Amino acid sequence: MLIDAEQLTHYQRCHRRAYLDVYGNPTERDATNEYLLKLIQDSQENQRGFLSRQKFVQPEYQAYDWQAAHAATVALMRQGVEKIFQGVLLSETAEGVTLKSNPDLLVKQPGRSLFGDWVYAPIEIKLGKRPKLEYQVAVAFHARVVAEVQGAWAEEAWILLRERGTFAVDLWELLPKMQEILDDCTQMLLQQQEPEVFIARSRCSLCHWLSHCHQIAKQEHHLSLLPGVTPTRYVQLQALHLTTVRSLADMTPAELEPLPGFGREAAYKLVRQARSTLHNQAFLIEESLNFTGTLPHGRAGLGFHYPNELHALLDIPSAAVELYFDIEAEPTLNLAYLHGILVVDRVANSQAFYPLIAERPEDEILVWQQFLDLVWRYPQAPIFHFCPYEVQTVERLAKLYGTPSHLIDPLLTRFVDLHDRVTRAVTLPVESYALKPIARWLGFNWRDPAANGAQSICWYSQWLTTGDRTYLDSILVYNEDDCRATHHVKDWLVGFLMESSLQTAELA
Numbered sequence: 001m002l003i004d005a006e007q008l009t010h011y012q013r014c015h016r017r018a019y020l021d022v023y024g025n026p027t028e029r030d031a032t033n034e035y036l037l038k039l040i041q042d043s044q045e046n047q048r049g050f051l052s053r054q055k056f057v058q059p060e061y062q063a064y065d066w067q068a069a070h071a072a073t074v075a076l077m078r079q080g081v082e083k084i085f086q087g088v089l090l091s092e093t094a095e096g097v098t099l100k101s102n103p104d105l106l107v108k109q110p111g112r113s114l115f116g117d118w119v120y121a122p123i124e125i126k127l128g129k130r131p132k133l134e135y136q137v138a139v140a141f142h143a144r145v146v147a148e149v150q151g152a153w154a155e156e157a158w159i160l161l162r163e164r165g166t167f168a169v170d171l172w173e174l175l176p177k178m179q180e181i182l183d184d185c186t187q188m189l190l191q192q193q194e195p196e197v198f199i200a201r202s203r204c205s206l207c208h209w210l211s212h213c214h215q216i217a218k219q220e221h222h223l224s225l226l227p228g229v230t231p232t233r234y235v236q237l238q239a240l241h242l243t244t245v246r247s248l249a250d251m252t253p254a255e256l257e258p259l260p261g262f263g264r265e266a267a268y269k270l271v272r273q274a275r276s277t278l279h280n281q282a283f284l285i286e287e288s289l290n291f292t293g294t295l296p297h298g299r300a301g302l303g304f305h306y307p308n309e310l311h312a313l314l315d316i317p318s319a320a321v322e323l324y325f326d327i328e329a330e331p332t333l334n335l336a337y338l339h340g341i342l343v344v345d346r347v348a349n350s351q352a353f354y355p356l357i358a359e360r361p362e363d364e365i366l367v368w369q370q371f372l373d374l375v376w377r378y379p380q381a382p383i384f385h386f387c388p389y390e391v392q393t394v395e396r397l398a399k400l401y402g403t404p405s406h407l408i409d410p411l412l413t414r415f416v417d418l419h420d421r422v423t424r425a426v427t428l429p430v431e432s433y434a435l436k437p438i439a440r441w442l443g444f445n446w447r448d449p450a451a452n453g454a455q456s457i458c459w460y461s462q463w464l465t466t467g468d469r470t471y472l473d474s475i476l477v478y479n480e481d482d483c484r485a486t487h488h489v490k491d492w493l494v495g496f497l498m499e500s501s502l503q504t505a506e507l508a
């Protein structure tokens with residue numbers, strides 16, 4: 001069996017990923033998504049940029065012949081070349097596992113090794129902004145294998161970060177940590193213990209086992225599909241034998257509240273979420289708390305006393321003209337390349353979509369000006385968006401382009417974050433409170449079901465590379481649908497709150 005630094009990185013993010021990469025059925029893997037390919041290409045580009053300023057030697061070997069790669073790398077180390085790019089070194093563990101180290105660079109340093117008066121130290125070249133722990137663990141892994149091959153420890157090892165430059169890894173601190181992770185990973189793989197599925201959007205979204213794992217989670221009605229069930233809380237729930245949505249829905253929040261990682265609000269939210277999912281129904285926050293009659297009405301909930309107070313408390317304006325706003329951006333370039341605005345005129349009963357797109361990155365400032373012109377054409381119109389990103393970007397662009405405060409300060413008061421309003425008002429039977437699952441549950445469909453923000457970034461990159469306008473058109477369709485989905489959610493939420501208010505009034 002062979003373990004490399006990439007596998008250790010996957011193991012730290014998800015034990016199951018490391019297991020499936022060795023024992024999973026390759027036909028059940030998703031195709032590599034375009035966004036991941038773009039990240040790989042960007043990373044390679046970053047490496048090339050750094051290496052263009054360096055002199056290095058690369059060992060020659062046939063792809064995947066790791067023994068030959070090891071021999072060629074050791075030959076270069078023996079010769080004492082200054083820098084070795086993409087060397088491969090192997091070492092055996094006591095359990096008979098082969099460790100394969102392939103640092104981006106091996107750099108010659110003063111010292112004493114089996115090869116002479118020098119030692120080699122590993123360097124990793126990373127696109128990321130921060131020296132993440134997983135990067136440091138990878139470097140410590142390389143340092144260990146290199147030490148075994150050359151019979152001496154390097155004093156230092158580094159990560160080269162695109163924005164922060166050189167980061168020295170503290171090997172004294174990282175080596176024991178790395179060893180612990182390596183031992184655990186080795187045991188899991190040798191004993192073939194398949195870790196349980198646990199869907200966590202942040203780490204699963206780019207994993208090639210997502211469809212496979214999600215299917216299993218669906219079949220098992222796995223609790224990780226419930227928003228609010230974190231790995232820590234899941235352990236606590238398992239200890240109470242709460243392994244199904246129904247069992248969780250039958251609990252009272254007071255029973256969960258004292259558990260580590262819960263607390264009052266999380267306990268209420270989780271029970272409410274389980275009941276919403278079990279019955280496939282939207283619940284007003286306080287209504288859901290009382291769904292089984294296990295809790296008293298009133299302020300024992302999360303702060304909303306009567307449903308008819310909700311609309312006002314949540315501050316969801318309705319106006320003759322409303323704007324629905326969604327930005328597409330490339331985070332690695334810090335570039336907002338599209339401001340999409342849907343203008344809904346309720347009096348004229350008309351809708352118009354304005355896609356303000358920067359066809360070249362340097363046009364961002366022009367598009368920013370067009371955006372300001374458009375939103376100030378409707379000075380009374382509330383601007384609905386989903387999540388805080390749009391407001392943050394408007395603030396950033398205003399600062400970047402020196403926009404006067406009289407144009408920005410009043411504008412910011414017009415923004416209404418619908419994600420905030422939805423999550424404060426209702427519990428929905430969805431796997432996540434992102435725009436797509438919510439709007440889809442409400443019956444809205446995107447014209448391109450596979451489109452998403454990451455895909456939009458890829459399309460923009462492909463447009464810049466090829467000049468093919470079909471990529472731009474795809475971005476515009478996706479962005480318009482996001483704006484329309486936001487509009488759909490807003491109308492539904494207002495209708496739902498009004499209906500709830502009427503029902504309450506009838507009961508009173």
Ligand code: SF4
Nearest residue numbers: 014017204207210213
């Ligand atoms: S989809 Fe998620 S749970 Fe499954 S292997 Fe990947 S990261 Fe792990």
